[in-house]
Amino acid sequence: MTPPPGWYPDPHPPHHERWWDGAAWTEHRRAPGAPTVAVSPPPGGGTGRGRTVALVATVAVLVAAIVTGAVVLGTGDDEAGPRTAPAVSGPTAPGPSEPARESSSPPATGDPFAVEDQLNGITFPLLDGWVRPEHVAEDDVVMTTDGTYDCPGDGGVCRHGLVVSRTVTANEETSPEALAKGDIADAAEDAFDHDALDREPYGGMESHETVASGPVAVAGRAGYYVRWRVHTAKGPGGYVQSLVFPSSVGTESPVLVRYVFDAGDDGPPLADMDRITKGIRPVGDAGSGGVGSSIGPSG
Template sequence: MSMTPPPGWYRDPSYPLVERWWDGTAWTDHRRQPEAPQQPSPQQESAERGASGRAKVVALSVAGVVLVASIVTGALLLSRDEGGGDAAVQTGPTTPTGPTARATDTPSPSPSASASASSADDPSSVVDELNGITLPLLDGWVRPQYVAEDDVVMTTPGTYDCPGDPGLCRHGRVISRTATATDVKSPKALAEQDIEDAANDAYDRDLIDSRPYRGIKSHHLVKAGSVAVAGRAGYFVRWKVGTGVGPGGYVESLAFPSSVGSESLVIVRFAFDAGADGPPLADMDRITKGIRPVGDAGTGGGVGSSIGPSQ
């Protein structure tokens, strides 16, 4: 019988350097640095006390696992003391039970994209459980590793020295996240509102306020229009941006309703370097057309859409 872990702070699957609050059923947007743990809010503590029945079951289960692990460890140490050889022992991870869990602990469910991707049966796709979609992992793309930005679902392999402020840059990134703007009701309005933020995040200032490309100096609209995404009506806006140094790049904001939960709007951002070292611009279209609802490989992605770039 599988059980979900109780509410608590766990390693963020999309950015393992921080901890993220698990409310017992899904990841929230609350994050913290592991070096400075914060106590959960009174509402969260009250929710934990209210869920005492499930917490007791999980606590008993964890206690049983710890007891068995202790017995096995004691037996191995006794065997070694009696003259046995060294043995490499691997034990399964135990599920943390509260907000004091360290950043190296991860609850068994993994609703975020990068965590689900690592356990996906299909190596050619990335799963974003939170938004209920899978994205195709094309040739020339890899699952994110050592990426500081939240919600990155794939990148081009390797890094290069940024041409502006010191740092490491990547030629391509794809990000998938739930839209947070509550006043935006349509995919078209969301994509048109998000594109400037997408461009600034990719080519203006990074998370530590550095300017890896010395800022954006110009931009122009490449194309925009309606597109079917995972069987839903979506909208995209694509810009070409010029930067202070380097070849500049292409950014796109793709918005569409999620197929799960409250069907909140989802925003997928693309950031591709321009020039010979950047990924093919057609990969934006191929990834869009390959987006599927989780568990429904037969649903068309961008069927009937026309989103080829105009140069």
């Protein structure tokens, strides 16, 4: 699920944009909104999609961009800059034995009550109690609940809720129902069983039951969701949901949205899953977005 080549916010410094060639950061930078210039892979270099993609621009545009100071090039290989792929963000905050990592927040839409998933061409409503992600360790998180707490299991820091948005690229299956049903077990294990450091923040996942599933219209597209109630060895357990629908941009690859909610009193209202789903819009759509109301029960 590596992002395609393009200009993305540069986490170092964040007020510039930096060229991602599909496999690695390059040393090309520019000011946001600057004229697009040609960025070609190095001779014999480049991997993945970065080898096959280059932007076309005229020499005149390049010269004009340089004269106006709109294009900022890298200063050399000795610069302390990020080498990881551009990401929307990631889920739980790092624990005591996990080094903290600063993640870039998803680009703002200009609306303080919405957050944008630029790669999938959608926006999510930012409900009360939810914030843009900061200091999260997993890629593709678009929002989290505000604040953290000590996990009840093997240490570390947990959050009461998070929402992850990804593009399904490693699977030839395109049916939203099949993809949602195939993802829910992985979503539950990732959220409540073992974390990336092979710890058990909730003492391990003990059992689950399906509490809701069915077709749903999302951003004017026909999707499908599956929701599980998960019971853990420690703590109140929680809810996890896999939602899949076709993207409205590009090749219309399926979009996978995972919801992870604590089930305790401090967890977000379960109805927030439905509210967030209903509020998903195509980027640039100020209207209803064609979102249907066929959302399943709240558990």
